[in-house]
Amino acid sequence: MKELPIHIQLHSKSDKTLYEQIYEYIRNEIRAGSLLQNEKLPSARYLADYLQVSRTTVDMAYGQLVAEGYLEAKPKRGYYVSAAADHPYEMEMSSPGGEAQYMPEEEQAAFAYDFSPNAIDMRFFPYATWKKITKNILVDAKSSMFALGEPQGDIELRTTICRYLHGSRGVNCEPEQIIIGAGNDFLLLLLEKILGRHIHVAMENPTYVRAYKIFRSFAYPVTLVSMDENGICVDALRKADAQVAYVMPSHQYPTGVAIPIGRRIELLKWAAEEEGRYLIEEDYDSEFRYKGKPLPSLQASDTHGRVVYIGTFSKAIAPAIRISYMVLPYPLLEKYREECGFFSSSVSRIDQTILNEFIRDGYFERYLNKMRKQYRMKHDFLLNELKPFEKDFQISGGSAGLHILLTDTKDRSEEELATLAENNGVKVYCMGEFRLDKSEKEPEPATMILGYGGLSMEEIREGIERLKKVWL
Amino acid sequence: MKELPIHIQLHSKSDKTLYEQIYEYIRNEIRAGSLLQNEKLPSARYLADYLQVSRTTVDMAYGQLVAEGYLEAKPKRGYYVSAAADHPYEMEMSSPGGEAQYMPEEEQAAFAYDFSPNAIDMRFFPYATWKKITKNILVDAKSSMFALGEPQGDIELRTTICRYLHGSRGVNCEPEQIIIGAGNDFLLLLLEKILGRHIHVAMENPTYVRAYKIFRSFAYPVTLVSMDENGICVDALRKADAQVAYVMPSHQYPTGVAIPIGRRIELLKWAAEEEGRYLIEEDYDSEFRYKGKPLPSLQASDTHGRVVYIGTFSKAIAPAIRISYMVLPYPLLEKYREECGFFSSSVSRIDQTILNEFIRDGYFERYLNKMRKQYRMKHDFLLNELKPFEKDFQISGGSAGLHILLTDTKDRSEEELATLAENNGVKVYCMGEFRLDKSEKEPEPATMILGYGGLSMEEIREGIERLKKVWL
Numbered sequence: 018m019k020e021l022p023i024h025i026q027l028h029s030k031s032d033k034t035l036y037e038q039i040y041e042y043i044r045n046e047i048r049a050g051s052l053l054q055n056e057k058l059p060s061a062r063y064l065a066d067y068l069q070v071s072r073t074t075v076d077m078a079y080g081q082l083v084a085e086g087y088l089e090a091k092p093k094r095g096y097y098v099s100a101a102a103d104h105p106y107e108m109e110m111s112s113p114g115g116e117a118q119y120m121p122e123e124e125q126a127a128f129a130y131d132f133s134p135n136a137i138d139m140r141f142f143p144y145a146t147w148k149k150i151t152k153n154i155l156v157d158a159k160s161s162m163f164a165l166g167e168p169q170g171d172i173e174l175r176t177t178i179c180r181y182l183h184g185s186r187g188v189n190c191e192p193e194q195i196i197i198g199a200g201n202d203f204l205l206l207l208l209e210k211i212l213g214r215h216i217h218v219a220m221e222n223p224t225y226v227r228a229y230k231i232f233r234s235f236a237y238p239v240t241l242v243s244m245d246e247n248g249i250c251v252d253a254l255r256k257a258d259a260q261v262a263y264v265m266p267s268h269q270y271p272t273g274v275a276i277p278i279g280r281r282i283e284l285l286k287w288a289a290e291e292e293g294r295y296l297i298e299e300d301y302d303s304e305f306r307y308k309g310k311p312l313p314s315l316q317a318s319d320t321h322g323r324v325v326y327i328g329t330f331s332k333a334i335a336p337a338i339r340i341s342y343m344v345l346p347y348p349l350l351e352k353y354r355e356e357c358g359f360f361s362s363s364v365s366r367i368d369q370t371i372l373n374e375f376i377r378d379g380y381f382e383r384y385l386n387k388m389r390k391q392y393r394m395k396h397d398f399l400l401n402e403l404k405p406f407e408k409d410f411q412i413s414g415g416s417a418g419l420h421i422l423l424t425d426t427k428d429r430s431e432e433e434l435a436t437l438a439e440n441n442g443v444k445v446y447c448m449g450e451f452r453l454d455k456s457e458k459e460p461e462p463a464t465m466i467l468g469y470g471g472l473s474m475e476e477i478r479e480g481i482e483r484l485k486k487v488w489l
Numbered sequence: 490m491k492e493l494p495i496h497i498q499l500h501s502k503s504d505k506t507l508y509e510q511i512y513e514y515i516r517n518e519i520r521a522g523s524l525l526q527n528e529k530l531p532s533a534r535y536l537a538d539y540l541q542v543s544r545t546t547v548d549m550a551y552g553q554l555v556a557e558g559y560l561e562a563k564p565k566r567g568y569y570v571s572a573a574a575d576h577p578y579e580m581e582m583s584s585p586g587g588e589a590q591y592m593p594e595e596e597q598a599a600f601a602y603d604f605s606p607n608a609i610d611m612r613f614f615p616y617a618t619w620k621k622i623t624k625n626i627l628v629d630a631k632s633s634m635f636a637l638g639e640p641q642g643d644i645e646l647r648t649t650i651c652r653y654l655h656g657s658r659g660v661n662c663e664p665e666q667i668i669i670g671a672g673n674d675f676l677l678l679l680l681e682k683i684l685g686r687h688i689h690v691a692m693e694n695p696t697y698v699r700a701y702k703i704f705r706s707f708a709y710p711v712t713l714v715s716m717d718e719n720g721i722c723v724d725a726l727r728k729a730d731a732q733v734a735y736v737m738p739s740h741q742y743p744t745g746v747a748i749p750i751g752r753r754i755e756l757l758k759w760a761a762e763e764e765g766r767y768l769i770e771e772d773y774d775s776e777f778r779y780k781g782k783p784l785p786s787l788q789a790s791d792t793h794g795r796v797v798y799i800g801t802f803s804k805a806i807a808p809a810i811r812i813s814y815m816v817l818p819y820p821l822l823e824k825y826r827e828e829c830g831f832f833s834s835s836v837s838r839i840d841q842t843i844l845n846e847f848i849r850d851g852y853f854e855r856y857l858n859k860m861r862k863q864y865r866m867k868h869d870f871l872l873n874e875l876k877p878f879e880k881d882f883q884i885s886g887g888s889a890g891l892h893i894l895l896t897d898t899k900d901r902s903e904e905e906l907a908t909l910a911e912n913n914g915v916k917v918y919c920m921g922e923f924r925l926d927k928s929e930k931e932p933e934p935a936t937m938i939l940g941y942g943g944l945s946m947e948e949i950r951e952g953i954e955r956l957k958k959v960w961l
Contacts, residue, residue, distance in 0.1 A: 139635055148627040155620040163611055165808035199671035199811070199835035206678045210706050230831045234682050336637035337837045339671070359702045363671035363835055365809045 027068060035070050036475060039078035047087050047098055058088065058096040080394070081474055129442035130480030134271060134420035136471025138395075141387050142335055143380060150374050154367065166366040168358060170197025170342075174373040178342050181376055186303060187317030188326055194350055196343045199363035201299075201329050202231060204343045207360065208297070208325065209235045211345070211352045212261065219259035221249045223451030225270045225299065228263060241454040244269070248276035251283040261295050262288070266315040267303040271451045271466055273414025273422060281315055288323035295349070300328045304385055307393050308416040322346035330372065333385060340364055340372055392419060395469045395477060402481040409489060410465075419470035422448070425463040434465055437487040443480050499540060507542050508947065511550035519559050519570055530560065530568040552866065553946055601914035602952030606743060606892035608943025610867075613859050614807055615852060622846045626839065638838040640830060642669025642814075646845040650814050653848055658775060659789030660798055662816045668825065671811045671835035673771075673801055674703060679832065680797065680815065681707045683824045684733065684767070691731035693721045695923030697742045697771065700735060713926040716741070720748035723755040733767050734760070738787040739775040743923045743938055745886025745894060753787055760795035767821070769797045776805045776857055779865050780888040794818035802844065805857060812836055812844055864891060867941045867949060874953040881961060882937075891942035894920070897935040906937055909959040915952050 025042045027035055046052040059067070061075040068075070079096055082088040089099045154162070169175065175192040182188035198204040205228070218232050222241035232239050240257040242249050249264055264284070266276040276284070288294045298315045306312070316326040326344040345353055375381050396415060403412055406423060414422040425434060431447035438445045448464035469477055497514045499507055518524040531539070533547040540547070551568055554560040561571045626634070641647065647664040654660035670676040677700070690704050694713035704711050712729040714721050721736055736756070738748040748756070760766045770787045778784070788798040798816040803809075817825055847853050868887060875884055878895060886894040897906060903919035910917045920936035941949055 142635060144627070148624075151627060152620075152624060155616070155623060163614060163807035163809040165803070199675065200833050202832045203671065203675060203678075203835050206675075214708065227831050227833075234828055236686065331637070335635035337635040337839055339833075339835055339837045356706055359699050360674045361672050361699075361811075363675050363811055365811045365840065367809055368837065368840070 025068060027070070034475075035068075036074045036077045036081075039064075039068070039070075039075060040081050043078065043082055044087055052098050054098050054100055056098045057094075058098070060095055077474065077478070080398070083394075128439070128444035130472065130476055130483065131444040132420075132446065132467040132469065132480060133444065133471060134446060134466050134468030136468055137332060137336070137419065138388065138391060138470055139335060141384070141391060143384055146380050147371070147375065150371050150378075150380075151367075154370050154374070162366050162370065164366065166362045166364075166369065168360060168362050169193075170195065170362060170364065171366060171369045171373070174369045175342075177373050177376050181381075182314075182326075182328070182344070186300065186328075187313030188344060189317060189319075190326075190344045194345050194347070196345060196353065197362070197364055197369065198341055198343065199339045200331070201327060201341045202227070203363050204327060204341050205231050207353070207357050208343065209237075210356045210360075211349050212295070216261050217257075217259045219249075219254050219257045219262040220453075221264060221269055221272075222454050223271060223448060224263070224453065225265070225301075226451060226453070228299065229453055232263070244272065244274060246274065247280045248274050249280075249284070251280065251287055254284075254287060260293060261297060263297045263299065264315070265299045265301065267300055267312045268306075268417040270299075270301065270418075271414075271420065271422070271446075271448060273416070273418060273420070275312055275417065276315070278318070281318055284315070285319055285321065285323065288319075289321040295323055295325055295346075297325045297327065300326060302332050302418045303328075304333045305389060305392050305419060306417040307396055316344065319346075322348060325349065333388075334372075334375075334381070338368075338372065340368065392470060395472070395474060396421075398474050399467070399469045399477050399481070402478055405485060405489060420466050420468035423465045423467060425465070429463055431463040431465065434463055434488060438465075438484055441483045441487050443483050445484070497540060499542070506546075506947075508546045508549045508553075511536075511540070511542075511547060512553050515550065515554055516559055524570050526570050526572050528570045529566075530570070532567055549946065549950070552870070555866070600911070600916035602944065602948055602955065603916040604892075604918065604939040604941065604952060605916070605943060606918060606938050606940030608940055609804060609808070609891065610860070610863060610942055611807060613856070613863060615856055618852050619843070619847065622843050622850075622852075623839075626842050626846070634838050634842065636838065638834050638836075638841065640832060640834050641665075642667065642834060642836065643838060643841045643845070646841045647814075649845050649848050653853075654786075654798075654800070654816070658772065658800075659785030660816060661789060661791075662798075666816050666819070666822055668815045668817060669834070669836055669841065670813055670815065672803070673799060673813045674699070675835050676799060676813050676815045677703050679825070679829050680769070681709075682828045682832075683817070683821050688733050689729075689731040691721075691726050691729045691734040692925075693736060693741060693744075694926050695743060695920060696735070696925065697737070697773075698923060698925070700771065701925055704735070716744065716746060718746065719752045720746050721752075721756070723752065723759055726756075726759060732765060733769060735769045735771065736787070737771045737773065739772055739784045740778070740889040742771075742773065742890075743886075743892065743894070743918075743920060745888070745890060745892070747784055747889065748787070750790070753790055756787070757791055757793065757795065760791075761793040767795055767797055767818075769799065772798060772800045774804050774890045775800075777861060777864050777891060778889040779868055788816065791818075794820060797821065805860070806844075806847075806853070810840075810844065812840065864942060867944070867946060868893075870946050871939070871941050871949050871953070874950055877957060877961060892938050892940035895937045895939060897937070901935055903935040903937065906935055906960060910937075910956055913955045913959050915955050917956070 025039060027038050031038060043052070061079055062072060065072045065075045079088060083090050087099060088096045090096055172192060174197060175195040178195055179190055179192045182190065196204065196207065198207065216237050218237045218239045219242050220229060220239055221244050224241070229239060240259055242253045242257055244250060248266065248269060249262070254262055262284070266281060268275055284296060288296050296315065300314055303314070314326060316324040323346060325346065327341065329341040330338045331341070399421065400412070400415060406412065409427055410423040410425055412421060412423055414420065431449050435445055435447055446466035448466060472480065497511060499510055503510060515524065533551055534544060537544045537547045551560060555562050559571060560568045562568055644664060646669060647667040650667055651662055651664045654662070668676065668679065670679065688709050690709045690711045691714050692701060692711055693716050696713070701711060712731055714725045714729055716722060720738065720741060721734070726734055738753060740747055756768060760768050768787065772786055775786070786798060788796040795818060797818065799813065801813040803813070871893065872884070872887060878884065881899055882895040882897055884893060884895055886892065903921050907917055907919055918938035920938060924933070944952065
C-alpha cells in the first residue's frame with residue numbers, strides 16, 4: 018500500500034466524537050482537493066489500527082462519506098474518492114432534513130433526535146441543478162411564462178408526468194386525465210366538487226390523519242375499515258356500504274402494509290360492482306422500496322376506470338415543491354370539466370416549467386436513484402442498530418418508505434414508551450395517533466413509529482443508543 | 490436648439506406605419522446609446538415639420554416612448570431621454586399582454602384587437618429584478634427554503650402584506666389574520682370550510698362570473714341583488730335575507746361603480762345587524778385609480794369585524810404569481826384554525842420569499858407607480874379616441890381599473906354590436922355575460938365592455954378605428 022494519505026489528529030477532549038472528527042477530516046481533504054478523485058483510501062481496518070480507534074468508528078465515518086457521495090465503496094476493492102460531479106459541494110445545509118409536514122420551529126427544536134416519519138433528507142437535493150434550470154428559464158422567460166396557465170396544468174408537464182407515471186408506476190393514462198394542483202389538499206378540495214356531496218368514504222384504520230380531517234371537513238361520513246396483513250379487509254369494506262375508499266396500496270401509512278395482487282383485484286372488483294364507486298389511491302412514497310420488485314400502482318390493474326390516482330413531488334423532491342397531481346378516470350374527468358373547469362390553476366407556470374425540465378432532462382431520476390441508495394443505507398443501518406431490540410419488540414414495516422414499526426411485546430403502553438423516550442431527548446411516534454376509531458373492542462399492542470428519512474446515520478445511532486437505555 | 494439628433498429615413502411603402510417607424514427609430518437609438526440619458530429631443534412640432542408628417546404621428550410616437558419609459562416628458566420643457574434605470578431594456582416580449590384569465594391560444598389568436606377586460610400589460614414587468622431576487626434567494630437557499638412553510642403563509646410575507654395593505658388600502662389587521670393561498674379560488678375553497686354549509690350569498694348583479702360559479706359549486710344559494718349608481722342596493726340586500734354579501738366596493742366588476750362612504754356605512758350596518766353576517770370584499774384592481782383620491786377599502790371602515798378582505802398579486806404583478814391573500818376578522822380566524830388549520834400551505838416558500846423581497850425592497854411600489862402611469866395614459870388615450878362615439882354611446886366606468894363601458898343609445902343589441910366588431914377583427918365584451926339573472930323584467934340597454942390593459946396605444950387606436958367603421 019502506498020503512503021497513507023490520512024494524517025488525522027484526533028482529540029479525545031474535543032466536543033466532537035471520534036467518528037465526526039474522522040468524517041470531517043476526510044471530507045475537508047476531499048473538498049480542498051488534497052484527496053483526489055478516484056484516489057483509494059486506506060482500508061477501514063488499517064485506518065482503525067493506525068488511529069487506535071475501533072473499527073466501527075471508522076466504518077461509520079466511511080459509511081457517512083459514502084452516503085454523502087464523497088466516497089464510493091467498490092466491492093472487494095475498498096473505498097475511493099468519488100468523481101467530482103457527485104460531490105454535494107454546492108452548499109452547507111443548516112438542517113439535515115426538510116419537513117414533509119409543517120412543524121413550528123419550537124417543536125422541532127425540543128428533541129435532540131426526532132424520528133419523524135414525515136422528515137426527509139434534503140442534503141443531496143441538487144440545488145445547483147435546480148438553480149441552473151430556474152436561471153435558464155428566467156433568462157428565456159417570455160411574458161407567456163408569467164401568464165396564467167391552463168387550469169389543469171401545462172400540457173408539457175402533464176405529458177412528462179404521464180410518461181413518468183407509466184414508466185415507474187405502471188399508471189395508464191393520457192395527459193388530459195391529469196390535474197396539477199398546489200398540493201394534495203388542494204386536489205382533494207377539487208375532488209370534493211367532482212364527487213359531490215354526502216359521499217360516504219371508507220378509510221383504512223389506522224390511516225393518514227390529515228386526509229381523514231379533510232374528508233370530515235367536507236362533511237363526508239367516514240367509516241374506518243379494519244386491516245389484516247394484506248391490507249384493508251374487503252368484506253368489512255363491503256359491509257361499510259361506502260361509495261369511495263381511500264387507500265394507500267403500495268405502502269400503507271402508517272402500517273407499511275403493501276396490498277398483494279389478490280387483494281387488489283378484490284378491491285377493484287368491489288369498486289366495479291356498483292355505479293359511482295371509486296378508489297382513491299394515495300401513492301405518497303412509492304418511490305422508495307427496499308425489498309423485492311417495486312409494486313405497480315393499483316391504477317395499473319384497473320380496467321374499469323374506478324381509480325383516482327394521487328401523487329406528489331413533495332416527498333420525492335422537496336416539500337417546498339407545491340406540486341401534486343391527480344389522475345382522473347374519464348367519467349370523473351367529465352365531471353371535473355363541468356364542475357371545476359373554472360377553478361384557476363394553482364401552480365405558477367414558472368414552477369411547472371422548472372419541474373418539467375427537472376424530470377424531462379433526467380435529473381429527477383438521478384436524484385431518486387441517489388435517494389433510494391441513501392434511504393436504503395439508513396434503513397439497513399437502523400435495522401442493524403435495532404437488533405438488540407428484537408427480544409422486546411417485533412420489528413416490521415421495513416420493506417419500503419421512510420419509517421419502521423416497533424411493536425412492544427412486554428405489555429407497556431405507547432404513552433409510557435413515548436414518555437421514556439422524550440425524557441431522554443428522543444421523539445418517537447405512537448401508532449395510536451393514527452387510529453381514529455378509539456372505541457375498538459380490545460386494545461392493540463403498543464406500536465412505536467420510527468422515521469429515519471431526516472436523520473443522519475450518526476443521529477440514528479445516537480438516538481437508538483438513547484432508546485436502548487430506556488426501553489430495554 | 491442644437492443640431493437635431495434624429496435622422497430618420499421614413500419609408501412610405503413600409504409595412505410599418507409612420508408612427509411605428511419613428512417610435513422604433515428613437516427606441517433603437519436610445520438602446521444603442523446614440524441618444525444619451527437626459528438628452529433633449531426636438532419638440533414634436535419641430536420634428537413633424539422636419540419629417541413632413543402630421544403632428545399627431547409624432548405625438549403618438551413620443552407618447553408611446555414615454556409610456557414605455559424611454560422618454561420623459563417635462564412640463565413646459567419638452568421630451569428627454571430617461572435615466573437608464575427605467576429603461577425596459579432587459580427583454581423583448583413576445584406578446585404585449587399577460588392574460589389574467591386563462592384563454593386557450595386559438596381563442597387569443599382569433600382577433601387582431603382584443604379589448605379583454607382581463608388582459609394586463611406585462612411589458613414593463615421588471616423581469617431583470619425578479620430574476621435577480623430569485624437568483625439571490627436560490628444562492629442563499631438553505632434546506633429550510635425547500636421545506637414546507639406555515640399553513641397560513643410565511644410570517645415575513647404576511648407582515649409585509651399587512652404593512653402594504655395598511656399603507657395603500659387602509660386595511661386594519663395583524664399578520665396573524667392573513668391567509669396566503671395559491672390564487673383567489675383556493676382561498677374561496679378555504680372560506681367555504683370556514684363559513685360552513687348552506688350559506689346564503691348575495692352578489693351584485695352584474696358580477697364576477699367565476700366567483701358566482703364557485704359559490705354555486707359550494708351549493709350555496711346565491712341571490713343577485715340589483716345595483717344603482719352607488720352600488721349594491723342595501724334595501725334589496727336586506728330583503729334577500731342573505732348571510733354573506735360578496736362585493737367589490739372600490740371598483741365593481743364589470744360596472745366600474747365605486748361605492749361611496751354613505752352606502753358603505755349602510756352595508757357595514759347591515760352586516761353588523763345579525764350574528765354571523767359577513768361582507769366579502771374582493772379588491773381585485775384597486776391599485777389603479779385615475780380620478781380623485783384612491784378609495785380606502787371597505788375593511789378600513791369596519792369596526793365590527795365583519796369584512797373578509799381578499800386581494801391578489803395576479804393583477805398588479807403578473808397572473809403567473811399564484812399568490813393571493815385573505816384577511817379574516819377574528820371570529821372567522823378562530824374558525825379557520827379549527828376547521829382549516831390542517832390544510833397545507835399551497836404556495837412554496839421560495840415563491841413567498843421572492844415576493845416578499847420584491848415588495849419589501851420597494852420594487853413593487855415602483856412597478857405599481859409605473860403601471861399606474863401606463864394605464865392612465867392608455868385610459869386617457871382611449872377616452873380621447875372614443876370622442877366620436879359620444880353621439881351614439883354613453884361612456885362610463887372610466888375612473889379606475891382597466892376597462893370602460895359603452896352603453897348604446899340607438900337600441901341595438903349587444904349581440905349585434907359584438908358581431909359587427911368581431912367580423913371586423915375586434916373582440917369586445919358584452920355586459921350581458923355578467924348579468925346572471927337573465928329573467929329580469931325589462932331588458933337593459935346594450936353595454937359593451939372595452940378593456941385596454943393588454944393593448945398598446947397603437948393597438949387601441951387601430952381597434953377603435955375599426956369599431957368606428959362598423960358602430961358609428
